[in-house]
Structure formats: structure tokens, C-alpha cells
Amino acid sequence: MRINNNAMALNTYGNLTRAGESQAKSMEKLSSGLRINKAGDDAAGLAISEKMRGQIRGLGQASRNAQDGISMIQTAEGALSETHSILQRMRELVVQSNNDTNTSADKTSIQEELSQLAGEVDGIAGRTEFNGKKLLEGTVGLKLDAVDNGDLDDDDIAGAGGVFLTGYTVDVSQATAGKTYTFAHSDASATVLSLSDGTTSQAVTLGAAGAYTAGQVLDFDKLGVKITLGSAGSFVELAGDLVNFAINGKTLKTEEDGTIAGKASIQIGANNGQTLDISIGNMTAASLGDTAAPAFALSGVNVTTHTFTENLAVIDQAMTDVSNERSKLGAYQNRLEHTINNLNTSGENLTAAESRIRDVDMAKEMMTMTKNNILQQAAQAMLAQANQAPQGVLQLLR
Structure with missing residues (x-):
């Protein structure tokens, strides 16, 4: 029997220490809900988890970006709806002016209303903004109205x-x-x-x-x-x-990025290159209807100087221009809505995958902590017994 070194006590103490450390880790995981609290818990898992977290947050922001894009599109489309109403009234006035029962004064009165309506088309284009950006003046998608000689x-x-x-x-x-x-x-x-x-x-x-x-x-x-x-x-x-x-x-x-292209780019993904470019044409009176056969646009409609056929052709073309633009905006909106659904689904799936790597299984970890708690209590009891073993030497000295 030896008294300088108590091997049984040292061995029992080591087991007690390990059980205590394991129990401390289990308590840390249970209190945080995370399986990986520091890199030492799972270095590879931590790296993968952090990369996934970056993607998840990127997908969430991309979804919000797409929602902002829809809001911008709805703002523009709502304004164009009113422009459509104005064009319908202008067409009605042009048809009214082609009646020989009208006097020159009557046509002048009709023209005054037409001029005011054309001015309001410009007013709508100038006042329609989203977050300070004008949407209907051709700055979101550059249009060159005339390139002649x-x-x-x-x-x-x-x-x-x-x-x-x-x-x-x-x-x-x-x-x-x-x-x-x-x-x-x-x-x-x-x-x-x-x-x-x-x-x-x-x-x-x-x-x-x-x-x-x-x-x-x-x-x-x-x-x-x-x-x-x-x-x-x-x-x-x-x-x-x-x-x-x-x-x-x-x-x-071209010395500044985006000056020429003039398109609104919406980041609809979590990574580089995942964008949607949105262009909105020039919806001012000087631009609408300018591709019709007469050499003037909506702003030039005049029942006192132009023929009925010319005025009607310009207004019909202007209505077609607005209809085409609204259809394009509707297509953008539908695409963004599907984009949002896909982003949300991707975010949910990626969150579930990240959770399997990072989060702790509470039931399993509770079982591990209970085991370590029992081992720790047993080690404490056995350490007390091991510390009593050298007392037997005293019997030999009597």
C-alpha cells in the first residue's frame, strides 16, 4: 500500500472532471439552443452554417427588394391608369370636334380642354415618383425620341x-x-x-x-x-x-455608370448577377403617339389646325403606347411575385438546412446531460471512497 500517490483517487478525480466538463457543455448547448456555440464545437459545421446564414439573410433582403420593385411598378401603373382615362377623354373630344354642327368658337373651346388634358399627361409624368425617382419621364429606361440626320x-x-x-x-x-x-x-x-x-x-x-x-x-x-x-x-x-x-x-x-442605360436594376437574388432590369418608357405628351403617321405627338393634337384623321391617329397611338407600357409593367409585376415566392421557399429550405447543422437536438442533449450528471455524482461518491483507502495504512502502524 502506498500513501504518497493515491492512484484510485487520481483516476476517480479525472473521471469527475471529464463528467463535469461534459455536463457544462450540455448546459451551454441547452441554454443557447445551439449545437455549435464556438468553432471548437464543430469547425467545419460552423463554416458551412455561417455561409448558409449569409445566403439566408441575402434571400430575405432580395425578397424585400422585389417587394419594393412591385411597389414601384404599382405606382407607375396606377399613374398610367389615369393617363389612359385622359386619353379616352381626349379621343372623345376629337370625335366631338369632327361634327359640322360645331362653330369655330366651339372647336376653340374643345381645343382648350384638349390642351389642358395634354398638360395633365405631362403633370402625371412629372409628379409620379417612387422614393424620389421620377418614373414616367423616360429616366427609367432611356428613349430617344428623334434621331434625324x-x-x-x-x-x-x-x-x-x-x-x-x-x-x-x-x-x-x-x-x-x-x-x-x-x-x-x-x-x-x-x-x-x-x-x-x-x-x-x-x-x-x-x-x-x-x-x-x-x-x-x-x-x-x-x-x-x-x-x-x-x-x-x-x-x-x-x-x-x-x-x-x-x-x-x-x-x-458614358463616364458615369447607368447614365445611358437608365434602367432600374432590382437585386432579386442573394448573389452577384441576380438582378432584374426594369425600364419604363417616356410617358410625357411629347413622347406619346410620336410613332403615328402624323409628324407630331400627343402634345401637338389640335382640332383647329390638324385634320380629324391625324388627331385621331396620334391619340390612338398614344393609347396603344400606354397600353403596351401597362402590359409590360404587369409582366414585370407577375415575374417579381413569382420571384418572391421562390425566394421565400429557398429561404425556408436553407433555414431548415442551417438549423440541422447549427441547432441542438434538445431531447438528445437533455439525455446526454442527465447521463453526465449521474456520472458526476457517482464520481464524487467514489472519490470520497478513494480518499478513505489510505486510512488503512494507519492500522498497520498500531
């Missing part, structure tokens, strides 16, 4: 050696709507596009054989021009990332 000059595009592009002239006055024209070049000069016939859509690609920076795209919806700077050839970069285009005296600059 305009010059488009790129004067300041510098090559790698500092050579400026000046001197190319490309005449596309006979261009066919919907076709893409490609012009190859390999030396420094300038491009001037003479664009005519504003009633057609033209797409011109510059430098299929030239080396501009890829991805520099200006896209004008409907009545406009699409200009793409190519990616292969002898020109390497755009000096200062500044390209100015003058169209009928209006200058458009």
Missing part, C-alpha cells in the same frame, strides 16, 4: 500611342430597321455616323476588327441607335473612359 462624333478616343480617332464617315441613311451594320478598320481615324429616318431602329457596331475595350455598349430603346465598340484590333483602350456622342445637339456621356 444627326451626327455622332467620337473625337476623343485615344489609342495606346496617343493617336486620336478622327475622320471616318459612315452614312447609314438607307439603313433597314432591325439590321446590324459592322464596319472594320485597322488604323487611327474618326467615325461620324449620319443617321436619318428616325422612325426606324438602327444598330451599328463599330470596330469589329478594331481593338476597343470590350463591353462599351450604348443601347437606345425603341427609336434609337445601338452602338457597340468591338474588342479586337489595333486600338487598345479608351482614353479617360470618356466617350461623348452628340445627337441632334444633345450630348450623352
